[in-house]
Amino acid sequence: xxxxxxxxxxxxxxxxxxxxxxxxxxxxxxxxxxxxxxxxxxxxxxxxxxxxxxxxxxxxxxxxxxxxxxxxxxxxxxxxxxxxxxxxxxxxxxxxxxxxxxxxxxxxxxxxxxxxxxxxxxxxxxxxxxxxxxxxxxxxxxxxxxxxxxxxxxxxxxxxxxxxxxxxxxxxxxxxxxxxxxxxxxxxxxxxxxxxxxxxxxxxxxxxxxxxxxxxxxxxxxxxxxxxxxxxxxxxxxxxxxxxxxxxxxxxxxxxxxxxxxxxxxxxxxxxxxxxxxxxxxxxxxxxxxxxxxxxxxxxxxxxxxxxxxxxxxxxxxxxxxxxxxxxxxxxxxxx
Numbered sequence: 001x002x003x004x005x006x007x008x009x010x011x012x013x014x015x016x017x018x019x020x021x022x023x024x025x026x027x028x029x030x031x032x033x034x035x036x037x038x039x040x041x042x043x044x045x046x047x048x049x050x051x052x053x054x055x056x057x058x059x060x061x062x063x064x065x066x067x068x069x070x071x072x073x074x075x076x077x078x079x080x081x082x083x084x085x086x087x088x089x090x091x092x093x094x095x096x097x098x099x100x101x102x103x104x105x106x107x108x109x110x111x112x113x114x115x116x117x118x119x120x121x122x123x124x125x126x127x128x129x130x131x132x133x134x135x136x137x138x139x140x141x142x143x144x145x146x147x148x149x150x151x152x153x154x155x156x157x158x159x160x161x162x163x164x165x166x167x168x169x170x171x172x173x174x175x176x177x178x179x180x181x182x183x184x185x186x187x188x189x190x191x192x193x194x195x196x197x198x199x200x201x202x203x204x205x206x207x208x209x210x211x212x213x214x215x216x217x218x219x220x221x222x223x224x225x226x227x228x229x230x231x232x233x234x235x236x237x238x239x240x241x242x243x244x245x246x247x248x249x250x251x252x253x254x255x256x257x258x259x260x261x262x263x264x265x266x267x268x269x270x271x272x273x274x275x276x277x278x279x280x281x282x283x284x285x286x287x288x289x290x291x292x293x294x295x296x297x298x299x300x301x302x303x304x305x306x307x308x309x310x311x312x313x314x315x316x317x318x319x320x321x322x323x324x325x326x327x328x329x330x331x332x333x334x335x336x
Contacts, residue, residue: 007175010168011044016052018126018156018164024053026123030085031113032058034076036177036188037128039083041165043180045126046084058088059116059125061109063095072189082184089116102199117160129154129163132170135223136204139211147291148234153227169220241273249274255282255316255328263301263325272298278327279312288313300325 019028030045032038042058049056058080062073073090080088093108117125134153141150156166165173177188197203211219244266249258256278263271275297279289289312296310297318309319315330 005175005179007172008040008044008179010172011040011165011176012047014164014168015041015044015048015126018162019048019052019054019124022052022054022123025055027055027057027120029113029117029120029122029125030056030058030080031109031125031127032060032076032080032088033191034060034072034079034189035128035191035194036174037130037165037170038076039079039181039188040173040177041126041128042080042085043083043176044164056085057120057122058085059113060088060090061112062090062092063105063108064092066193075189079181079184079186082186083180091116102201114160122160124162125160127161127163128165128173130165130168130170130173131224132205132208132220134166134227135220136201136208138223138227139208140200140204145291148230148237151227152231152234153224155231166224237269238273241270241277244270245274245277249278252326252328255326257321257324257326260301260304260320260323260325268298268302271301275301275318275325275327278325279316279318282312282316282327283329284313284316297325297327 022028028045028049030038030042032042045056048054058077060073060076060080062069064070066072070092073092077088077090091112093112095108096104098104098107113125116122138151138153141153144150154163154166155161156163174188181187193199194202194205197206208219248262249256258274258278263274266274272294276289276294279294279297280286284293293310293312297312300307300310300318300320304320309317311317312327316327317330318325318327320326
């Protein structure tokens with residue numbers, strides 16, 4: 001067997017750990033773009049899958065946003081097959097505009113990958129996000145004033161999605177990609193949009209480089225370590241909030257309600273989570289419900305001075321009724 005570098009061994013070990021526990025014979029799908037992260041992942045999965053009793057294929061999403069995208073997708077498909085995956089599907093998607101170009105492309109991509117996973121009966125979809133991607137995600141969300149759950153970053157395992165490389169630096173993954181593609185006489189494709197400062201993610205990447213120059217190379221690892229710690233905290237708080245909600249929230253015909261005094265006795269971090277759950281259950285769009293909305297409802301509990309209802313997305317409103325906080329949906333959403 002051909003000797004490989006420590007970088008490629010690290011990629012294989014990361015994949016082996018990520019798929020541990022999947023039943024023998026399970027199908028795993030690799031999200032592949034032709035870029036270095038996903039090529040390194042495809043090669044590692046192609047090596048690990050047959051040695052762990054798994055089946056593996058690839059899905060290539062063509063967003064159609066750049067000239068020559070179909071040719072890149074065809075090259076990525078051929079490369080995935082040459083690396084040893086059993087099949088590789090190319091999916092052309094229509095990218096909308098909701099949430100901005102990056103969010104719209106992401107929604108289209110994940111929708112396509114989920115459809116391909118359902119088609120093939122895949123137990124997991126493997127994504128090529130690296131430690132650097134995690135750090136950039138945390139920094140971006142920190143700048144936006146996000147809470148602990150958002151700052152916890154991407155999960156290594158999140159339902160269908162698995163991210164084997166979250167603990168590996170981008171440089172390690174890219175070195176592995178150059179090596180494994182070099183074995184078949186190829187080089188990874190580098191997306192020119194990854195250098196375009198019009199995109200928020202690119203600007204964040206540039207900012208991280210500035211931080212590393214100012215604070216040292218440990219910035220990336222520090223941000224990802226913070227994400228891991230916050231993930232534990234967020235999980236614990238959400239579990240406590242779920243228990244409190246089950247014990248105290250009463251489902252009403254037009255939404256739900258909770259005793260104000262009982263809510264006020266909860267720590268604020270748990271109280272706001274219970275309130276957010278009540279808002280979502282009443283019909284608020286999770287993407288439209290902001291921290292400011294939740295705080296407005298929370299003030300009906302902690303800073304009550306006779307104010308009127310708090311207006312929430314989707315026509316939902318919250319008010320105090322006879323010593324209870326009531327969150328109710330608009331008439332056209334009421335249960336029959």
